[in-house]
Each structure stands twice: as C-alpha cells, then as structure tokens.
Amino acid sequence: xxxxxxxxxxxxxxxxxxxxxxPLHLVRGEGVHLYDAEGRRYVDMYNNVPxxxxxxxxxxxxxxxxxxxxxxxxxxxHEGAIAFAERLAALHGKQIESVILSCSGTEANEVALRMARxxxxxxxxxCTNATYHGNSELVGSLTRLGSQPSPNPxxxxxxxxxxxxxxxPNLNEAQLCEAYLAELxxxxxxxxxSGDGVAAMLICSIFANEGxxxxxxxxxxxxxxxxxxxxxxxxADEVQAGYARTGKWWGYEVTGFxxxxxxxxxxxxxxxxxxxxxxxxxxxxxxxxxxxxFNTFAASPLQAAVGMAxxxxxxxxxxxxxxxxxxxxxxxxxxxxxxxxxxxGDVRGHGLFIGVELVRPADxxxxxxxxxxxxxxxxxxxxxxxxxxxxxxxxxIRPPLPFGMAEAEAFLGAWDxxxxxxxx
Amino acid sequence: xxxxxxxxxxxxxxxxxxxxxxPLHLVRGEGVHLYDAEGRRYVDMYNNVPxxxxxxxxxxxxxxxxxxxxxxxxxxxHEGAIAFAERLAALHGKQIESVILSCSGTEANEVALRMARxxxxxxxxxCTNATYHGNSELVGSLTRLGSQPSPNPxxxxxxxxxxxxxxxPNLNEAQLCEAYLAELxxxxxxxxxSGDGVAAMLICSIFANEGxxxxxxxxxxxxxxxxxxxxxxxxADEVQAGYARTGKWWGYEVTGFxxxxxxxxxxxxxxxxxxxxxxxxxxxxxxxxxxxxFNTFAASPLQAAVGMAxxxxxxxxxxxxxxxxxxxxxxxxxxxxxxxxxxxGDVRGHGLFIGVELVRPADxxxxxxxxxxxxxxxxxxxxxxxxxxxxxxxxxIRPPLPFGMAEAEAFLGAWDxxxxxxxx
Numbered sequence: 001x002x003x004x005x006x007x008x009x010x011x012x013x014x015x016x017x018x019x020x021x022x023p024l025h026l027v028r029g030e031g032v033h034l035y036d037a038e039g040r041r042y043v044d045m046y047n048n049v050p051x052x053x054x055x056x057x058x059x060x061x062x063x064x065x066x067x068x069x070x071x072x073x074x075x076x077x078h079e080g081a082i083a084f085a086e087r088l089a090a091l092h093g094k095q096i097e098s099v100i101l102s103c104s105g106t107e108a109n110e111v112a113l114r115m116a117r118x119x120x121x122x123x124x125x126x127c128t129n130a131t132y133h134g135n136s137e138l139v140g141s142l143t144r145l146g147s148q149p150s151p152n153p154x155x156x157x158x159x160x161x162x163x164x165x166x167x168x169p170n171l172n173e174a175q176l177c178e179a180y181l182a183e184l185x186x187x188x189x190x191x192x193x194s195g196d197g198v199a200a201m202l203i204c205s206i207f208a209n210e211g212x213x214x215x216x217x218x219x220x221x222x223x224x225x226x227x228x229x230x231x232x233x234x235x236a237d238e239v240q241a242g243y244a245r246t247g248k249w250w251g252y253e254v255t256g257f258x259x260x261x262x263x264x265x266x267x268x269x270x271x272x273x274x275x276x277x278x279x280x281x282x283x284x285x286x287x288x289x290x291x292x293x294f295n296t297f298a299a300s301p302l303q304a305a306v307g308m309a310x311x312x313x314x315x316x317x318x319x320x321x322x323x324x325x326x327x328x329x330x331x332x333x334x335x336x337x338x339x340x341x342x343x344x345g346d347v348r349g350h351g352l353f354i355g356v357e358l359v360r361p362a363d364x365x366x367x368x369x370x371x372x373x374x375x376x377x378x379x380x381x382x383x384x385x386x387x388x389x390x391x392x393x394x395x396x397i398r399p400p401l402p403f404g405m406a407e408a409e410a411f412l413g414a415w416d417x418x419x420x421x422x423x424x
Numbered sequence: 425x426x427x428x429x430x431x432x433x434x435x436x437x438x439x440x441x442x443x444x445x446x447p448l449h450l451v452r453g454e455g456v457h458l459y460d461a462e463g464r465r466y467v468d469m470y471n472n473v474p475x476x477x478x479x480x481x482x483x484x485x486x487x488x489x490x491x492x493x494x495x496x497x498x499x500x501x502h503e504g505a506i507a508f509a510e511r512l513a514a515l516h517g518k519q520i521e522s523v524i525l526s527c528s529g530t531e532a533n534e535v536a537l538r539m540a541r542x543x544x545x546x547x548x549x550x551c552t553n554a555t556y557h558g559n560s561e562l563v564g565s566l567t568r569l570g571s572q573p574s575p576n577p578x579x580x581x582x583x584x585x586x587x588x589x590x591x592x593p594n595l596n597e598a599q600l601c602e603a604y605l606a607e608l609x610x611x612x613x614x615x616x617x618s619g620d621g622v623a624a625m626l627i628c629s630i631f632a633n634e635g636x637x638x639x640x641x642x643x644x645x646x647x648x649x650x651x652x653x654x655x656x657x658x659x660a661d662e663v664q665a666g667y668a669r670t671g672k673w674w675g676y677e678v679t680g681f682x683x684x685x686x687x688x689x690x691x692x693x694x695x696x697x698x699x700x701x702x703x704x705x706x707x708x709x710x711x712x713x714x715x716x717x718f719n720t721f722a723a724s725p726l727q728a729a730v731g732m733a734x735x736x737x738x739x740x741x742x743x744x745x746x747x748x749x750x751x752x753x754x755x756x757x758x759x760x761x762x763x764x765x766x767x768x769g770d771v772r773g774h775g776l777f778i779g780v781e782l783v784r785p786a787d788x789x790x791x792x793x794x795x796x797x798x799x800x801x802x803x804x805x806x807x808x809x810x811x812x813x814x815x816x817x818x819x820x821i822r823p824p825l826p827f828g829m830a831e832a833e834a835f836l837g838a839w840d841x842x843x844x845x846x847x848x
Contacts, residue, residue, distance in 0.1 A: 004501055011509035012723065013522040013705055015712030017499050025501040029494045047496065049720060055492050064488035068479050070453045071695035072471065075441050077428055077449040085435035098437040103527040103697040104721060110560045135717055136534045138561040266720055271495035273527040273697035273721040281437055288439030293559055296473060296690055297528060297697035299436065 001025060019386060021376045029054025032400050032407055034384065043407050045399040046384045048353075051243055051267035052313035053402045059270045059309045066305035073296055074101075080304035087311060088264075089278055091249050096262060098284035100277045101299040105239040105265030106134030108275035109202065112261045113138060115279065115287040116200035116233040124191035125152070126184070126201040126227065128160035130210045130390040133202060133237055142202065144209075144390070154196045156187040162213030164346045164357065177216035184223055188230045198232030200261075205241040205251030211389030212355040212396075214348050220257040233283075234258075239265035239275070240353070244314050244401055247324035247351035254350050267401075272306045273297070319401040327351040330397070330408040337416065343370055343423040352403055355388065356395040358423070366391030373422050381414040425449060443810060445800045453478025456827050458808065467831050469823040470808045472777075475667055475691030476737035477826045483694045483733045490729035497720055498525075504728035511735060512688075513702055515673050520686060522708035524701045525723040529663040529689030530558030532699035533626065536685045537562060539703065539711040540624035540657040548615035549576075550608070550625040550651065552584035554634045554814040557626060557661055566626065568633075568814070578620045580611040586637030588770045588781065601640035608647055612654045622656030624685075629665040629675030635813025636779040636820075638772050644681040657707075658682075663689035663699070664777070668738050668825055671748035671775035678774050691825075696730045697721070743825040751775040754821070754832040761840065767794055767847040776827055779812065780819040782847070790815030797846050805838040 004025065008016065024042075028035040031053040034042045044054065052059065066080075074081060085099040102108050117123055127133070127142040134140065141152035150157065159167055161180040168179050184201075191198050201223065207213055224234045236259035241251025243264065252259055261283065265275035275298075277284075287293065297303075314320065331354050334347045342361035349355050358370045371387040374395055378385050388396040399407070428449065432440065448466075452459040455477040458466045468478065476483065490504075498505060509523040526532045541547055551557070551566040558564065565576035574581065583591055585604040592603050608625075615622050625647065631637055648658045660683035665675025667688065676683055685707065689699035699722075701708075711717065721727075738744065755778050758771045766785035773779050782794045795811040798819055802809055812820040823831070 001501070004503065004506065007510065008501065008506050010705065011506045011513065011522060012498075012524070013708035013712050015709055015716070016723075017716060017718050018501070019499040023501045025503075026494060026496060027502075029496065034494075034496070049497065050495065054494065054496075057492075060488055060492045063491055064484055067487055067695065068481075068484045070450060070458075070478065071474065072450060072453065072458070072478075073473065074436075075443040077425070077432065077442070077447045078451075079428060079449075082428065082432050082435045086431065089435065098435060100436070104531065104719065106531065106719075107528065107560070114561060135715070135719065136531070136560045136562065137538060140715070269721075271491065271721070271724065271726055281434065284437035285439055288437050291559065291564070292439070292441060294441050295528065295530075295559065297693075297695070299440075300695065302695055 043383050049266045051401050053400050062305045062309035071302040074299035080301045081299040084304040084307045096278045097281040102275045102295050103273040108263045108277045109133045109139045111277040112235045118290045120199045122197035122199040123154040124196035124198045125155045129157040132209045158184045158187040160210040161215045161219045198230040200233045201227040202235040204237045208240040211394045212349045220255040224257040233260040235261040237263045243267040244320045269306045274303045323351040333412045341419050341423040354397040366393035368393045377418045467807050473690045475825050477824050486729045486733035495726040498723035504725045505723045508728040508731045520702045521705040526699045526719050527697040532687045532701045533557045533563045535701040536659045542714045544623045546621035546623040547578040548620035548622045549579045553581040556633045582608045582611040584634040585639045585643045601643050622654040624657045625651040626659040628661045632664040635818045636773045644679040648681040657684040659685040661687045667691040668744045693730045698727045747775040757836045765843050765847040778821040790817035792817045801842045
C-alpha cells in the first residue's frame with residue numbers, strides 16, 4: 001500500500017484526490033459490490049457512474065461487441081448514434097429535441113453555457129454559491145464561490161436555497177422562498193447593471209453539491225421564471241440528478257421546473273466517458289452554426305451502443321421503481337434513527353441519493369470531523385460512502401441503482417453501530 | 425440514406441459535421457478497412473484514432489476484460505492507472521515525470537494552459553494563426569485566428585512557419601527562419617506590453633492543422649528558447665503528432681524541440697476517450713494544489729487497460745518501424761508523381777501523415793474545389809482521405825498505423841487514376 005501510494009504520488013503528482021484515511025485498493029466490482037486487494041467485499045453506497053451496477057454484463061457485452069464491430073468519429077453516418085440521441089431527447093418534454101454528445105460533464109456544461117450565450121447575445125451566468133459543474137476554465141469559474149467574486153467577471157453566485165440553515169431566521173416556507181428569490185433577483189440586477197445581462201442560470205436540479213438541501217416549495221419554478229423574464233435560459237445540470245437517481249428520470253421533475261437546456265453525464269455510459277447537452281433544435285443548430293462543434297470521441301458507435309445498453313437496463317429492470325422503493329425505505333430508516341444521536345442534524349434527499357447532516361450538538365454547527373470518522377468507520381464495516389456539502393459534514397449516500405432492500409437493511413445495522421461507537 | 429440524414433439533422437441538429445459529398449454510412453471496420461451499409465470495402469487513409477487498427481482484437485479484449493472486472497473513478501487506489509501513467513511518462517525525456525489523465529484533447533489542453541498560467545503567474549498564450557487545439561471556451565479561443573484578434577484578450581497568434589508559401593519572398597532558409605522568429609518575437613513583445621506576459625506557447629509539434637508545412641530548419645528549437653527567455657513554458661500538442669504517427673514516438677522529435685508540457689489524446693485509447701497532460705512533477709503538483717483537479721471518467725481502470733493495450737500493440741508489432749517504412753515509400757511515391765499534374769503543388773509530411781497541396785496551375789493559388797473533388801473521387805475508388813490546411817486544399821493522408829505496403833501501392837494506383845481524371 002505504501003509503495004503503491006508513493007508510485008501514485010510520482011505518477012499523478014501528489015494531491016490527486018483519494019478517498020478515506022486508509023485508501024482503498026480496489027481490484028474487482030460486481031453489481032453493488034466492490035472488492036479490495038485482500039479480497040474484502042464492500043457494499044458500494046457511493047458510486048453513481050456505474051449506475052446499472054459494476055461490471056454490468058449487458059454493458060460489457062454491448063461495449064465489446066461494438067468495439068469489435070466499428071468505432072469511429074461522427075463525421076460518417078451511423079444509425080446507432082442517431083438512435084441514441086433520439087431516445088435521449090424523447091426522455092424529456094417537447095422542448096428538448098436535439099442533442100450534442102460529448103465526453104464529460106465539463107464538456108457538456110461548456111456547450112450549454114456557450115449555447116446560451118450565443119442564443120441570448122448576453123454573457124452573464126448565474127449559479128449558486130456552493131456548486132461545482134466541471135473543471136474547465138469557464139465552467140470551473142462557477143466552483144464553490146461562497147461570498148467571493150468569480151474569477152470570471154460575467155458570473156454571479158446567489159445563495160443556494162435550503163430549509164436547514166435558512167438565510168433568514170423565523171420565516172415560514174413561503175417567506176423563505178421569497179427571501180432566496182430576492183437574492184437571485186439581486187444577482188440578476190447586478191448582471192444587468194454590469195452590461196453583461198443574463199445568458200443563463202446553471203443549476204444542479206437537486207443542488208447535489210450544495211448538500212442535497214430541502215428546497216422551499218416553488219423556488220425552482222419561480223427562479224426559472226425570473227431568469228426567463230430577464231432574457232436568460234435555464235440550464236438543468238442533471239449529471240448527478242438525472243438518470244433515475246431520484247426515482248424519476250430527471251431531477252427537475254423533483255424540484256419542479258422546466259429547463260431550456262439539459263446537461264447529462266456521469267451515469268450515461270456506466271463508466272464509459274459519455275455526456276450530452278440537450279435542447280431545442282433551434283438552440284442546438286444556433287450553437288452548431290457558430291462553432292462548427294466537433295468532438296473526436298463523441299457520438300461514436302461505442303458511446304451509442306453503451307448508452308443504449310444503460311437505458312435498456314434502467315427500463316427493463318425497472319430501476320426507477322427500485323430506486324423509489326428502496327430509496328424511500330432507506331431514507332425512512334435513517335430518519336427514524338435521528339433520535340439515536342443529537343449529532344444527526346438532518347436526513348434528506350431523493351430516491352437513492354440521501355444526505356445525513358452531522359452537527360455538534362452544542363450549537364448545531366457542522367461537524368466535519370465526525371462526518372469523516374463516520375465514513376471511515378462505515379468503510380471498515382464494509383460500506384462505502386463519502387462526505388459532501390458546503391461544510392463537508394454531510395454523509396453522502398448514493399449507491400448504484402440496483403441497490404436492494406437487503407443491502408439497505410444491512411447498512412442500517414452498520415449505521416447504528418457506527419453512530420453508537422462515534423456519536424452516542 | 426435520405427431518411428437517415430433527416431433523422432440525423434433532427435437528432436444532432438443540422439450543421440453537425442459530415443464527410444463527403446455523399447456521406448458514408450459505415451457499419452463495420454477491421455484493421456485498415458471500413459465497410460459501408462452496402463458491404464463496400466474502403467481502405468481507411470484518414471483515421472488516426474483507431475491507431476492500431478479498427479476493431480483491434482487486443483484492444484477489444486482489454487476493454488471487455490477490464491469493464492467486466494472493475495471500472496471506477498480514480499479516488500481509489502488502482503495499480504493499472506498508476507502503471508499506465510508511469511509508462512506514458514517514461515516515453516518522454518527526463519523532464520516529463522507525472523501525468524494528469526483526462527478524456528479529450530480539449531480537456532488535456534485546458535489543463536496544460538492553466539498549468540502554465542499557475543506556474544508562471546502570467547496569462548499570455550501564444551499559438552499559430554491557423555491552429556486548432558480543442559473546443560472549450562479557453563482552448564477554442566486559439567482556433568484559426570488568421571489575422572483577427574482572439575476573443576480571449578490574453579491570446580496572441582503568430583504566423584505558422586512554412587516553406588511553401590513563405591512569409592517573405594526571396595529568402596534563403598536561414599533568413600526565412602529568422603523572419604518567422606521575428607513574428608513570434610512581435611507577439612511576445614505585444615503580450616509583454618499588455619501586462620499579461622507569456623505563460624505558454626501551445627503548438628502542434630508538426631503543425632498538422634496548418635497543413636503539415638515543411639518548417640525552416642531550427643525554427644522550433646529557437647522558438648522554444650525565445651518563449652522560455654520570456655518566462656513562458658512550451659506546450660507540445662501531440663494529439664495528432666504523437667503516438668508513432670511520424671515513425672517516432674513524438675512529433676517534437678521530428679521538428680526538434682523539448683517541451684515542458686506534452687498533451688496527448690486521439691490515438692491513446694483506439695477510440696476510447698483518453699487524453700493526458702504530462703509534465704514535471706513540480707508543474708503537475710503545482711496545478712493540483714491550485715485546482716484539486718478531479719476528472720470523473722479519467723485515470724480509470726478502463727482507460728489504463730485500453731491505454732496499455734494500445735502501447736503494447738505499437739511496441740510489439742513494431743508499428744513505428746512500419747510507419748517509417750511505409751510512410752517513406754508512400755511519400756516517395758507521391759513525390760515521384762508530382763510531374764503528373766501542375767495542380768500538385770507540394771507533397772510533404774512525416775511518417776504516415778502526408779499532405780498533398782493542390783493548386784491552380786495558372787497562379788499557384790489554393791484549389792479547394794479540386795481537393796474536394798479528389799477526396800470524393802478517391803472515396804468512390806475505395807480510399808478514404810480528407811482535406812485540410814488553412815485553405816482546405818491539402819489532401820490529408822493519415823491511415824491507421826498498421827497500414828501496409830500493399831495498401832500504399834493500391835492507393836498510388838487510385839491516385840494516378842484520380843489525377844488523370846480530374847487534374848491532368
């Protein structure tokens with residue numbers, strides 16, 4: 001392990017991110033399980049990329065068959081890529097007609113932001129103050145801004161909406177919604193005054209990196225209306241929220257708004273790099289006319305075959321149904337255990353994406369040390385989670401979609417032990 | 425075909441790039457051959473991504489085996505990704521020690537440019553006036569600037585070096601080199617005056633998108649020295665030039681300079697999205713410290729297994745040797761045919777990357793119509809090429825690396841017919 005870590009630090013440079021106090025040396029995965037070099041089995045409760053399960057046989061077969069048949073760039077005609085784009089667009093409402101495929105959420109968000117700028121003739125971008133949408137210079141300029149200005153002068157952050165640590169005390173839900181909308185309004189006004197105007201608001205539909213907050217009812221739809229009123233487009237980042245993660249196809253169905261542009265990524269290829277920007281045909285063609293966009297590896301027969309296999313698995317195994325049922329049971333189980341420790345501040349989430357906020361009982365402040373201790377202890381007990389949220393004090397639970405009731409029950413047992421050991 | 429085109433225009437939006445007057449509907453590939461929906465076989469003389477051949481069995485096997493075993497993100501320890509990064513770094517000189525893996529040349533060039541900016545504390549970027557390095561906002565701001573300013577105020581373009589249409593008439597090679605270096609010097613001085621200073625020069629090592637020019641001897645090394653003198657770093661974009669394309673591992677060995685940062689992409693995964701930014705450990709760690717860079721799909725066990733299989737194929741089948749031998753024969757064959765038509769202005773290139781410049785005999789001006797006619801006619805004869813260069817009048821010949829003598833001879837026959845038919 002020490003030698004492998006030293007090799008890693010040299011090969012990737014020290015500072016390449018790594019999970020857990022004692023990193024996990026993985027060698028095999030199957031379904032919702034991962035195995036380390038010593039043969040130990042873990043229940044994977046973190047990974048959304050292998051959404052239909054590690055080493056999913058249908059995906060492996062589709063990948064191998066297509067790579068053994070044909071895999072080229074998209075400047076030849078190929079039926080597979082077209083059919084995949086059609087199927088993807090059809091999973092949204094009528095406003096979504098055409099698709100630009102790419103290789104990562106970063107690339108897909110770049111396309112979305114530039115598409116919105118071309119379509120509106122404006123430059124301003126709105127995002128929350130605790131988000132992450134990707135790692136390029138443009139998309140990275142939206143990362144976790146807090147109260148700091150973005151390095152990009154056309155970006156404005158507004159406070160993400162939440163009910164757990166509300167922006168103002170003693171408000172009812174409707175008032176709290178207005179308070180957050182007022183903050184968005186200030187950001188819009190600031191972009192107007194700067195001369196940039198509003199090109200787009202880019203939000204994760206369920207505010208995943210913000211810590212999966214419970215959002216004041218009606219916020220998302222009202223925010224979208226305000227952005228459109230200001231002449232901007234609404235971009236839903238469904239890289240984490242989409243693909244049945246919440247039990248619905250899309251996170252925007254959960255928070256209740258209608259996007260103009262939808263970005264998808266992580267789970268689309270079960271590990272094959274695959275992402276998409278979907279919008280109206282007019283928006284997509286406007287972007288293509290301005291950029292002559294071409295992406296070497298995207299819209300390939302390989303992406304299409306694997307992307308189709310993933311959708312087949314979700315549909316034919318009714319994974320949305322599984323997510324809804326198991327997710328509800330797991331969330332209810334965790335909520336029922338809130339009384340076990342005053343360190344459990346909140347349990348929230350949608351489908352198989354659940355966050356448990358850990359706090360110091362004395363003052364309710366975020367307890368990142370406890371969150372880290374919990375995820376490391378859960379790992380020792382054979383369950384893989386991570387921590388997230390603006391304070392990194394939220395235990396993030398996000399297993400592959402076939403995660404079952406038996407695993408959920410086993411996890412709740414390990415959870416009880418862990419809380420008893422660390423936070424009783 | 426008409427129906428498929430209509431579906432494509434709806435699914436991807438009209439304007440998604442497509443090759444040939446009558447687009448090619450492909451269904452299968454094997455080695456250096458591609459097959460269309462009517463069962464017609466073509467010799468592929470364009471595709472560098474499937475560098476070790478279409479449907480390469482070793483790559484298919486490695487891809488399927490790894491996807492069936494384990495494919496996760498890089499925040500767990502995995503020996504494969506580390507070993508691949510080590511092997512990649514070892515293919516360069518001692519100054520290249522560590523690697524950041526990503527999914528596309530665009531992503532890898534983003535990393536390189538931002539790495540250079542962090543390391544130097546300067547913002548200015550130098551590129552040629554006829555280049556393309558990727559499609560993000562930052563990297564795209566370098567695209568084919570000609571004499572126009574970049575939309576990015578920190579980017580300066582200098583005229584790419586060439587001997588065929590020299591920047592000034594009646595100079596010998598040494599004088600021509602000085603003339604181009606003087607243009608680079610002006611761009612450097614302009615960045616200095618702007619206050620940005622020089623962070624980096626980003627060049628394709630063999631100026632592929634510029635049309636594969638023959639470069640005045642000594643230009644690349646002198647240019648690199650000037651950039652370093654100005655405090656900047658030298659980035660070699662080896663996305664097209666590298667991976668044995670020229671018969672050497674790297675294009676910078678051909679043009680004779682030593683880069684600080686090397687970007688690779690297209691051929692690395694034989695169709696799997698895979699790219700890399702390689703540099704000294706200090707440069708890589710400086711970037712990681714500033715960005716906490718993480719790329720969901722990159723440095724995965726899948727990328728590693730496939731990347732290793734591609735390197736194994738290149739080494740064990742001595743594809744560098746094949747490229748050198750067949751490339752030399754093909755280039756010599758084309759050069760020997762220059763006299764067949766006055767429309768053949770120039771034949772140039774390196775290894776299995778050859779450009780034939782087509783011109784109007786009357787005045788030597790670029791003949792893009794003829795180039796298009798030639799590539800469409802060659803396609804009818806069963807040979808796939810494309811056109812490139814700043815005037816799109818260069819027939820671009822760039823087959824998979826296992827391209828053999830027999831195919832080269834067959835192509836020369838088709839070439840003779842085509843020139844006789846279109847440009848005699």
